[in-house]
Amino acid sequence: MKFLISIFIIFWWTPLFFAAPSAHAEISITVTGSWVETIDKNDLISGAGSDLQGTYTSVSGQVSIDISGTSDSSDDWRIDVSKIDSNWDNDLHPYVMRTSDGTGGSVSGGNSYQEVTDINTSFFSGSGDVTGIMVQLRMTGASIQNNPASYSTVLYYTVVDIL
């Protein structure tokens, strides 16, 4: 009898829990763009004898973010950002800043430079479907102390549905 009850719980109740997500709107995020910067002698502040300029800034809309799949224009969400390094120099510090509201729902916050770390941190928030939210990128800490090499990190944007 106990065995039958157990089977009942596993095969009847558990699928119900898994079915729950599909009953709720799944918010999706689409991130478009990347940033590749070559740093060479032309980036010296004033030629031989000087150091590299320490800060590099991308164009305003280097990255575009679309939010879709909200249930309606009042469906609130939040974007968190973090990074995972592949080959990175810890002297280098990446930053993000939202530079446009995009079109559609509403967006707020994130309109000043915010450092991206390995820990997920709130970037900006909004509601409803929004397309074309522009993000500008910045990197600080470059100097001749960085060994010649290619340094890469991946920035992750997580959309969190705020219930």
Add this chain to the structure above:
Amino acid sequence: MKRLKFLLLAATLALFSTGSALGADVGSHVMTFDFQAINEIEVTGTSNLIIASAIAGEQPQDVTDSSFIYAITTNETTKRITAIIDTAMPANVTLKVNVTAPSGSGTSQGYVTLSTIASNVVTGISQVADSSLTISYKLSTTVEAGVHPADTKTVTFTLSD
């Protein structure tokens, strides 16, 4: 008791499925910074070195000039500066150069005789940006050299591995 375990299992599964219900989708992009090797050196200055005096009974007096300066930037390690002249010096005439090492990086070789073969003047330079570093020249001769008309030499400094 077993039923409780299964209920806990189901509750745990429900907890994980709740995370998905929050719609935590993720997008990403790459940031790449390609740091190229930078090895820049710039020398400033010109000079006239004239030997025109001697103390009776001695060889002609050396002349020196420390009015040259250079600037250097490298993001690499264990670099060296070499110096070379474009044509050989006349017999019994010697031109030497003394290049100051960048602050905190590298070792000056002191006065080094210049020839048409490159010579190390500073070694062991690593990741440095420095300027207004002194270059000194010393011209020496002996009476055996005789009298020479004015001659021009070009000294080339190279920052290399």
